[in-house]
Amino acid sequence: xxxxxxxxxxxxxxxxxxxxxxxxxxxxxxxxxxxxxxxxxxxxxxxxxxxxxxxxxxxxxxxxxxxxxxxxxxxxxxxxxxxxxxxxxxxxxxxxxxxxxxxxxxxxxxxxxxxxxxxxxxxxxxxxxxxxxxxxxxxxxxxxxxxxxxxxxxxxxxxxxxxxxxxxxxxxxxxxxxxxxxxxxxxxxxxxxxxxxxxxxxxxxxxxxxxxxxxxxxxxxxxxxxxxxxxxxxxxxxxxxxxxxxxxxxxxxxxxxxxxxxxxxxxxxxxxxxxxxxxxxxxxxxxxxxxxxxxxxxxxxxxxxxxxxxxxxxxxxxxxxxxxxxxxxxxxxxxxxxxxxxxxxxxxxxxxxxxxxxxxxxxxxxxxxxxxxxxxxxxxxxxxxxxxxxxxxxxxxxxxxxxxxxxxxxxxxxxxxxxxxxxxxxxxxxxxxxxxxxxxxxxxxxxxxxxxxxxxxxxxxxxxxxxxxxxxxxxxxxxxxxxxxxxxxxxxxxxxxxxxxxxxxxxxxxxxxxxxxxxxxxxxxxxxxxxxxxxxxxxxxxxxxxxxxxxxxx
Numbered sequence: 001x002x003x004x005x006x007x008x009x010x011x012x013x014x015x016x017x018x019x020x021x022x023x024x025x026x027x028x029x030x031x032x033x034x035x036x037x038x039x040x041x042x043x044x045x046x047x048x049x050x051x052x053x054x055x056x057x058x059x060x061x062x063x064x065x066x067x068x069x070x071x072x073x074x075x076x077x078x079x080x081x082x083x084x085x086x087x088x089x090x091x092x093x094x095x096x097x098x099x100x101x102x103x104x105x106x107x108x109x110x111x112x113x114x115x116x117x118x119x120x121x122x123x124x125x126x127x128x129x130x131x132x133x134x135x136x137x138x139x140x141x142x143x144x145x146x147x148x149x150x151x152x153x154x155x156x157x158x159x160x161x162x163x164x165x166x167x168x169x170x171x172x173x174x175x176x177x178x179x180x181x182x183x184x185x186x187x188x189x190x191x192x193x194x195x196x197x198x199x200x201x202x203x204x205x206x207x208x209x210x211x212x213x214x215x216x217x218x219x220x221x222x223x224x225x226x227x228x229x230x231x232x233x234x235x236x237x238x239x240x241x242x243x244x245x246x247x248x249x250x251x252x253x254x255x256x257x258x259x260x261x262x263x264x265x266x267x268x269x270x271x272x273x274x275x276x277x278x279x280x281x282x283x284x285x286x287x288x289x290x291x292x293x294x295x296x297x298x299x300x301x302x303x304x305x306x307x308x309x310x311x312x313x314x315x316x317x318x319x320x321x322x323x324x325x326x327x328x329x330x331x332x333x334x335x336x337x338x339x340x341x342x343x344x345x346x347x348x349x350x351x352x353x354x355x356x357x358x359x360x361x362x363x364x365x366x367x368x369x370x371x372x373x374x375x376x377x378x379x380x381x382x383x384x385x386x387x388x389x390x391x392x393x394x395x396x397x398x399x400x401x402x403x404x405x406x407x408x409x410x411x412x413x414x415x416x417x418x419x420x421x422x423x424x425x426x427x428x429x430x431x432x433x434x435x436x437x438x439x440x441x442x443x444x445x446x447x448x449x450x451x452x453x454x455x456x457x458x459x460x461x462x463x464x465x466x467x468x469x470x471x472x473x474x475x476x477x478x479x480x481x482x483x484x485x486x487x488x489x490x491x492x493x494x495x496x497x498x499x500x501x502x503x504x505x506x507x508x509x510x511x512x513x514x515x516x517x518x519x520x521x522x523x524x525x526x527x528x529x530x531x532x533x534x535x536x537x538x539x540x541x542x543x544x545x546x547x548x549x550x551x552x553x554x
C-alpha cells in the first residue's frame with residue numbers, strides 16, 4: 001500500500017466531530033472528483049459486480065477478530081474438546097507434574113547413560129568445545145536429578161534459558177521458499193513421527209538434530225538444526241555461571257534432550273495406548289496446519305454480511321490465502337506496506353467491495369507510527385491505518401490494532417490515531433482492536449474501565465457502550481502443564497482464576513456519527529458465544545472471541 005495523504009480541505013485546527021455534528025447533506029464527505037450521477041453508477045456497479053444485496057447507506061456492519069498467530073505447541077493452552085480422553089490426558093499430566101510422588105525418578109532413568117553417550121559422540125563430531133565439561137555436569141548433577149523436582153521445576157534452568165533457548169531455535173523451523181516447517185521431535189509441537197516410546201523418539205531426535213540438514217528461510221546454505229543453536233550470554237542472563245556460558249552450546253543441547261525425553265516419558269505413562277499422539281495430531285490439524293483455512297471458513301460462512309473486518313495477529317501468508325478463496329472475491333484484503341513476515345503478527349483490514357471503493361484506499365500507518373517514542377511498546381505489524389471512500393462517497397479512517405500483552409500501548413495508540421482523525425475531519429474513524437485490556441487494571445496492566453473513560457473523553461463510543469462491562473469477557477484461556485513455563489500453568493480447576501479471562505476486543509467509532517443497533521461475540525464459529533468455555537476449540541481456532549456490531553448512522 002502507498003502512504004500518500006488526502007490533504008485537500010483538511011485543516012489542522014478542525015475538531016473531530018465537526019462534519020458529523022452538522023445535519024447530513026447528500027454530498028457530505030464526498031470526494032470532489034465524484035459527481036452524484038457517477039456515484040449512483042458506482043453503487044450499481046459494486047452491487048452487480050460482487051453479487052448479494054445492495055449496500056445499506058444508513059448501516060455499517062463491522063467486525064474485529066484477533067485470529068492469533070499459529071501456535072507451535074498444540075498442548076500449550078487448555079482447549080474445549082469433545083473427546084473425554086483429552087481431559088484425562090491433560091489432568092494426568094497435571095497430576096504427574098504437580099504431585100509426582102514415586103514417579104519422580106532420576107533423570108538417568110529417562111534420559112539414560114546410553115543416550116548421553118550417543119549425544120556426547122554426536123556433539124564431539126560437530127567439533128564443539130565444552131563437551132567434556134558438559135559430561136562432568138551430567139555425571140555430577142543432571143543425571144542424578146529427579147525429573148520433576150530437580151529438573152522440570154528447577155527455576156534456575158528457566159532463568160538461564162538452558163531449555164527454552166534451544167527450544168525457541170529448533171522447535172519449529174521455517175523452511176526457505178515457503179516449503180513448510182521442520183519440527184524437532186518433541187511433544188510440544190506438531191512433529192508427526194512416532195513418539196509412542198522413548199526408543200522411537202530418541203532415534204527421531206538424533207536424526208533431526210544431527211543428520212538432516214535444513215534450508216532455513218533467509219539462512220543461506222543448508223545446515224543441521226544443531227548448528228542453529230547460539231551461545232547464551234551471561235550479560236543477558238546473569239544467572240549463568242562463567243563456565244556455563246563458555247559451554248552453553250553443548251550444555252543447552254543436553255538440557256533440551258533431557259527436557260524432551262521427560263515429556264515423552266510423562267505422556268506415554270499417562271497415555272500408554274498412544275492416544276495422546278492422536279490427540280496431538282488432531283489438534284495440530286485444527287489449530288496449526290489448517291488454522292488459516294478454518295479461520296477463513298468461519299468468515300466466509302457466517303460473516304459475509306460484514307462491510308469492514310478488522311483482523312489482528314495474522315501471519316503474512318494469510319493475505320494470499322484470503323485472496324485465493326471466495327472471500328477474496330468480495331473483499332479487498334489490505335495489509336501494510338511494511339508487512340512483517342518474520343514476527344508474523346500483522347493487523348489487516350478487509351473491506352467489502354460492495355460497500356467501499358478499493359481504488360480509494362490510502363495507507364497512513366507510517367504517519368501514526370512516527371509519533372511513538374521507544375517507550376511505547378508498538379512493533380511493526382501491530383497497527384494498520386488506512387483511509388477509504390464508500391460507494392456513497394463518504395470518507396473513512398479505518399484502523400486495526402493489536403495491543404501488547406499488558407495493554408500499555410493501547411492508550412498511546414488511540415491518542416495517535418485520534419490525532420490523525422482530527423487532522424482529517426471529513427473522515428469517520430472506525431477502529432477495531434484487541435486492546436489487551438483487563439477486568440482489573442493496575443500500574444502494569446491497562447484496565448478496561450480506564451480505557452472506556454479515555455475513549456469517551458475523545459468523543460468515541462464502543463460496540464460495548466461508553467462504559468464497558470469488566471465481566472463481558474472476549475478471552476478465556478489458560479496454560480496447561482505441557483509447556484515450559486510451569487509457573488504459569490493452571491490446574492483444570494484453576495482455569496478461571498489463573499487464566500486470561502478478560503474484556504479485550506473492541507470496535508470504536510465517533511459517538512456523534514453512529515449508534516449501536518446490536519453487538520454479538522462468538523467463540524464457536526457459529527455466531528454464538530458460550531460463556532464459561534475455554535477456547536480455542538477444534539472448531540474455533542483463536543483464543544480471542546470474534547466481535548461484530550451493526551452501526552446506524554445518526
